[in-house]
Amino acid sequence: MLTVEGLSAGYGRIEALNGIDLEVRSGEIMSLVGANGAGKTTLLMTVCGAPLRTAGRILFDGEDITGLPMHEIVRRGLGHVPEGRRIFPRMTVLENLRMGGYAADPKNFPSDLEKVLTLFPQLKQRLGQRGGTLSGGEQQMLAIGRALIGRPRMLLLDEPSLGLAPLIALQLFQAIVAINRDEKLTVLLIEQNAYQALKLADRACIMVNGRITLHGTGAELLADPAVQAAYLEGAA
């Protein structure tokens, strides 16, 4: 569904991605695991049209989306839950969710809102509250809900567990699996929490210094001694 071919990107003279090849298949959860600074966020932002690319192509559903402006890419069906959640702090929860449907048909909003509130019932009492006043976990739910309102065909998640209590993180991972299963939504998940990310993934990649060094099924990578040594110490 999403194909990245030979993608390189950087910030000025600092190279962050070095010839990335990646394929995410329709309906699967693909996890991308790597340390801080490996280039995971740069990869997602470049896929979504941030002007960082120096070489390579990005195809979504067979269409070449390389170089399209950011605001066009969401209309192709790519929902993005960015690093740090990026909730609009001075808009209410409801307004944040409405922004999620900005590029979508407003007629679908009531039913899509209902769906998101069923998935994350905590948000229901918070609808009139400003986004900036929510707790970290609620903000993450809101960020995912906001992306889902646009009815994406593929969801990009950038470190959803960052800074959250383990129990809340677990709840979010379960929600992601449920969305993938029930809605047949393709998911590309970026995580530092390697154990959880590999456990729920159909397939996964390991990223080091702007390159993909390993790939396989989630179970294969979980069992790989090199991965265990580098990312899973004490986790399993």
Add this chain to the structure above:
Amino acid sequence: MTIDIFLQQLVNGLTLGAFYGLIALGYTMVYGIIGMINFAHGDIYMIGAFVALIGFVVLSTIGVVSVPLAILIVLVMAMFFTACYGWAVERIAYRPLRGSPRLAPLISAIGMSIVLQNYVQIAQGARTKSLQPIVNGQYSIDVGNGAHVTVSLLQIIIIVLTVALMAGFTWVIRSTPLGRAQRATEQDATMAALLGVNVNRTISITFVIGASLAAVAGMMATLYYGVIDFYIGFIAGIKAFTAAVLGGIGSLPGAMLGGLAIGLIESFWPVFFDLAYRDVAVFGVLILVLIFRPTGLLGRPEIEKV
């Protein structure tokens, strides 16, 4: 101060406040969305006044005698043409500098202000232009003890028009997809783009809205003062900027409130002090606000919980 002087200056102050509030909205919106002070905005107001003057002259030449109709046509015309100027200023002078250090667009703005003033000076001449009063009625209201307050029909029109525009504007920003996109871009432009907002277009629309509100103030100035020249944008612009800072730059209700406050300060100052120092009083307010309350009356501090 007797009650009649108080009420009289209140009416005059409200009228002045309407001008400053309408112009201040343009400053504060642009600051909110791209973080720069558009110093050419006062000159956009001046352009609005000139377009309105030309409009009234043309309409009277072709024989439009109905005053409400003339005001309506000129209002739409001034808003439209001035909005084109506002759009063009952003396109020519600010968009190419997006992402550059903050000082660059500021210098560009001052340059644009000089360009607009000189353009009007060359195109329309440097002499003061005048317009015969076309809205004449006035009402004298008895406030007891033989004292009375005079309210002109034009003052009523100005205040009602401003309140209606501000209400409509507030509704657009609060409750429409356009307003939500505008606020979202202001709070996090990259995230807004990721959700499908065309950020460049939203910024253009911000300039267009700001310029059309300034155009209304310009038209009202043409009617109210009856004389305009190419330089009126400078003082009016800086006073409206003061209003925006007083209200809290970036805050829309703040700009309206600040405009009202500056209008009232200007109208009540001569009751107690020397009229000659009126501008000093306004700019004194700017200095005091910047020293003691830089976030203004309704502004928010830069730091916030994320």
